[in-house]
Structures are given as C-alpha cells and as structure tokens.
Amino acid sequence: MTPSMALALAATLLATAVTPAPAADQPATMRIDYFHTGGQGADIYSLDRVVIEPLPWPGSLERTTDDTSLGGFRFEVRDAAGKLVYSRGFDTVYAEWATTAEAGTSHRTFGDSLRFPAPSGPVKVALQARNAEQVFETVWQVAIDPADASIDRAPPARQALVEIERNGAPPDKVDVLLVGDGYTAAECAAKFRPDAERMVAALFRHEPFKSRRQDFNVWGLCPPAAESGISRPSTGIHRRSPVGATYDAFGSERYVLTFDDRALRDAAAWAPYEFLTILANGKTYGGGGIFGDFSTVAVDSDWAEYVFVHEFGHHFAALADEYYTSPVAYEPATRIVEPWQPNVTAMLEADRLKWRDLVSTSTPLPTPWPKQEFEAREREFQARRKQIRAEGRPESEMSALFREEQAYTTHVLGAARHAGKVGAFQGANYDALAYYRPQLDCVMFTRDEVPFCSVCQGALDRVIDLYAGRAGRN
Numbered sequence: 001m002t003p004s005m006a007l008a009l010a011a012t013l014l015a016t017a018v019t020p021a022p023a024a025d026q027p028a029t030m031r032i033d034y035f036h037t038g039g040q041g042a043d044i045y046s047l048d049r050v051v052i053e054p055l056p057w058p059g060s061l062e063r064t065t066d067d068t069s070l071g072g073f074r075f076e077v078r079d080a081a082g083k084l085v086y087s088r089g090f091d092t093v094y095a096e097w098a099t100t101a102e103a104g105t106s107h108r109t110f111g112d113s114l115r116f117p118a119p120s121g122p123v124k125v126a127l128q129a130r131n132a133e134q135v136f137e138t139v140w141q142v143a144i145d146p147a148d149a150s151i152d153r154a155p156p157a158r159q160a161l162v163e164i165e166r167n168g169a170p171p172d173k174v175d176v177l178l179v180g181d182g183y184t185a186a187e188c189a190a191k192f193r194p195d196a197e198r199m200v201a202a203l204f205r206h207e208p209f210k211s212r213r214q215d216f217n218v219w220g221l222c223p224p225a226a227e228s229g230i231s232r233p234s235t236g237i238h239r240r241s242p243v244g245a246t247y248d249a250f251g252s253e254r255y256v257l258t259f260d261d262r263a264l265r266d267a268a269a270w271a272p273y274e275f276l277t278i279l280a281n282g283k284t285y286g287g288g289g290i291f292g293d294f295s296t297v298a299v300d301s302d303w304a305e306y307v308f309v310h311e312f313g314h315h316f317a318a319l320a321d322e323y324y325t326s327p328v329a330y331e332p333a334t335r336i337v338e339p340w341q342p343n344v345t346a347m348l349e350a351d352r353l354k355w356r357d358l359v360s361t362s363t364p365l366p367t368p369w370p371k372q373e374f375e376a377r378e379r380e381f382q383a384r385r386k387q388i389r390a391e392g393r394p395e396s397e398m399s400a401l402f403r404e405e406q407a408y409t410t411h412v413l414g415a416a417r418h419a420g421k422v423g424a425f426q427g428a429n430y431d432a433l434a435y436y437r438p439q440l441d442c443v444m445f446t447r448d449e450v451p452f453c454s455v456c457q458g459a460l461d462r463v464i465d466l467y468a469g470r471a472g473r474n
Contacts, residue, residue, distance in 0.1 A: 031115045
C-alpha cells in the first residue's frame with residue numbers, strides 16, 4: 001500500500017467512526033496526568049496537566065465510590081465541603097518498577113493518570129498508597145478548579161471508534177476498550193477487528209464473563225502505525241508505535257507494557273471505557289496486566305487468547321499471579337504481610353483465611369498437592385524455555401514447549417487428590433513457600449484449559465457489580 005492509499009484509508013476509517021450517543025446529564029470526563037518519581041528512597045509526585053476529554057463520562061453516577069479495597073493505590077475526589085464524590089483503587093507501572101533491583105540503584109519517572117467525572121465546582125484530589133502494613137495513606141494532594149483557564153480542553157487527534165459489542169448505554173455497562181498498537185493503516189482496516197473479536201470471544205468463554213456478557217460493551221481503536229509490529233529491544237527491534245507498547249519491560253522478555261501514558265490516554269480518549277487492553281501486533285509470546293491501568297497481549301502468538309484472559313484478570317480485578325516457578329523481574333519480598341490481592345494469601349492465621357467460607361470442613365489447611373514433583377518438572381521446562389530464547393530459535397519451538405508443559409500440568413494437577421477443591425495450596429505470587437492459592441489450578445496459575453477458580457470468579461463478579469450492578473442489568 002502506498003502512503004497516499006494509507007492516508008485515504010485512514011480518512012475513510014475516521015469518516016465511518018462510531019460515535020456512542022451521549023447519555024443525558026452525564027458530565028464531562030476529567031483527567032489528571034501526573035508524574036511519579038522514585039528510587040533510592042525518593043518518592044515524589046508532581047502534576048503534569050489537567051485535561052477535559054472529548055467524550056462525556058462513561059460510567060454510572062450511582063456507583064462512584066469504590067468499596068472493593070483493591071489496589072496498591074487509591075484516589076479520592078472530595079468537594080469543597082469535604083464530601084467524597086468519587087474514588088477508585090488501582091495500580092501503576094511505577095509500582096511494578098519499584099519492586100525491581102534497578103529501583104535500589106537509580107531514579108526513574110513514570111507518567112500516570114486519574115480519570116473521574118468532571119466536577120461542577122472546586123475539588124481536592126487525594127492520592128493514597130499502601131504503607132508497609134497495607135493501610136492506605138495520603139501521599140499527594142492537588143486542588144482542581146474546573147473554571148481554571150489552564151485546564152487543557154483541546155481534543156487530541158481523532159481516532160476512529162469501532163463498535164465490537166454494544167449491549168447498552170455506557171453508564172449502565174462495563175466498558176472495555178481494545179487499542180491496537182503496531183498496526184499499519186492497512187492492518188487497522190483488515191486485521192484489527194478480527195483480532196479484537198477473537199480476544200473478546202476468548203474472554204466470554206470464561207465465567208463470570210460468560211454469564212454476564214450483557215453487562216459489557218466492547219469498543220476498539222486502532223491508531224495507524226508507520227511500521228508493523230512493536231518494539232522488542234532484546235532482539236534489536238525498535239518501533240515508534242502509536243501507544244508505545246514494547247516487549248522486555250523491566251528486563252523480562254515476555255513482559256509487554258507501555259511507558260507512554262500520555263500517548264495511550266490521548267488515543268483512548270475517543271472511546272467510552274473503564275478498562276483498556278492494548279492489542280500488540282506481534283507473534284512472540286507476551287503480555288502484561290496492571291490493575292485499573294491497562295493490560296496487553298501479543299495477538300498473533302499461539303497462546304494469545306489465554307494471555308489476553310489471564311492479563312485481563314490482573315487488570316480488571318487485581319488478580320495476582322498464582323504461579324511461582326517462572327522467572328520474573330521482581331525482587332523477593334523481604335517481609336511477608338497478608339497481600340491485598342483477593343486470590344493469594346500468606347495464611348498467617350488459618351482460621352481467618354480470606355476465602356474460608358468456600359472451604360469444606362473436610363479439606364485440610366494447608367492443602368497437600370504434588371508440589372515437589374511439579375516443581376522439579378517445571379525447572380526443566382524453564383531451563384528449556386530460557387535456552388530457546390537465548391539461541392533465538394523459532395517461536396514455533398516455544399509454542400511446542402508450552403504445549404508439552406500444558407499436557408504435563410493438566411495431567412498431574414487434574415489427577416491430584418484435592419483437584420477442584422478450594423483450600424490453601426502452597427506456592428503462589430512468585431514465591432514457593434510464603435504464599436498460597438485457593439485452588440490447585442486456575443487461569444491465573446497455568447496455561448491449562450481450566451476456568452478461573454471460585455475465588456477469582458467471586459472477585460471478578462464484585463468488579464462487574466461496581467460498574468454494572470443490578471441497576472445496569474438488562
């Protein structure tokens with residue numbers, strides 16, 4: 001396709017863009033872009049800009065307070081009288097970096113954003129972070145006057161909105177946005193929608209999404225890229241893709257993130273959304289997920305459908321990784337406290353297990369499973385995986401290894417005595433000893449063809465209720 005043809009195609013996409021009908025009395029969408037700088041004991045927050053996005057607030061005005069207690073961070077918006085008018089928990093890319101070895105030897109700055117219904121009068125926005133005891137403490141505050149002339153009201157470059165699945169007005173539904181990255185104009189036109197529909201179909205095969213499909217809208221945006229694909233620095237591939245998705249985040253070859261929050265939020269501003277996944281146009285296995293921020297998936301990997309669902313679990317409901325044998329970029333915890341994530345526990349007090357009401361009286365705590373056998377075999381798989389990457393062998397070899405691993409784990413875990421039971425199985429959250437997971441197998445543990453465990457399903461349901469509770473159901 002010639003450059004002129006690509007431009008014509010992009011213009012056609014914009015001309016046919018879907019525009020969701022604005023709900024009556026919905027305020028504008030306000031966004032605070034800010035910087036978080038840290039490392040070596042520093043912890044500094046600073047305002048970048050306040051933005052009014054081009055679309056009205058997509059969420060319910062009846063469910064403005066977050067009662068889930070999820071997130072390493074939380075923000076509150078209070079009016080001049082001190083009344084709480086909006087709150088949400090979330091996590092950040094900075095928080096991921098802060099657990100790496102690099103954070104102990106250097107400083108870095110990351111951009112992030114807070115989105116909420118635009119207020120009619122002055123408000124104070126307080127950002128809170130969990131302290132060592134997992135209690136929220138205010139770490140930064142900023143006063144916002146909606147009449148301030150410095151608020152950025154200029155719309156970003158227009159993006160063509162694609163309706164993937166619409167089940168109602170945005171304020172009544174959970175609105176999920178899929179943003180393509182690394183798609184040329186031609187690929188946006190021919191490839192993006194099939195990729196998006198394939199990911200959506202995978203999500204709605206899983207409970208509770210399957211039963212509550214009518215509670216969701218799914219939208220798509222595909223800002224055209226100059227080149228096909230995203231960056232993979234470990235192999236010398238560098239791309240200036242529209243929203244900056246890249247492999248090798250924090251030195252982990254499979255970890256896909258963006259470090260360009262501004263670009264991502266400006267592109268996404270043309271869609272009604274609460275949750276956002278970047279569909280990276282790539283074949284190499286990879287993805288990532290940060291609660292309340294975004295998730296990613298490389299759409300052409302043989303395992304893309306699984307990765308999409310797994311990473312969306314992180315992003316949507318703060319589900320922790322239940323695996324612990326794969327290498328990660330994070331340094332081990334120096335002090336064990338009860339995690340705030342809903343599906344892992346340090347089980348410091350067995351009689352107060354956070355999912356105790358789901359455990360049968362006949363199930364022992366901790367719950368025995370073939371842990372030593374599993375770990376020995378997983379060490380073999382991980383060594384072979386590392387060798388495939390080190391030697392730059394074809395992605396098909398990695399996929400074949402994953403299929404071999406899947407066959408093994410499906411068999412050994414499916415045949416275990418307490419398979420399918422809720423208990424406390426040692427090994428989770430990147431630690432073989434300190435943390436426990438609710439069931440033997442789960443979407444958050446292996447690539448096996450298994451459902452989300454009972455505890456994860458309950459956590460997912462609670463978040464769906466926050467955005468599309470009974471008032472929003474058809």
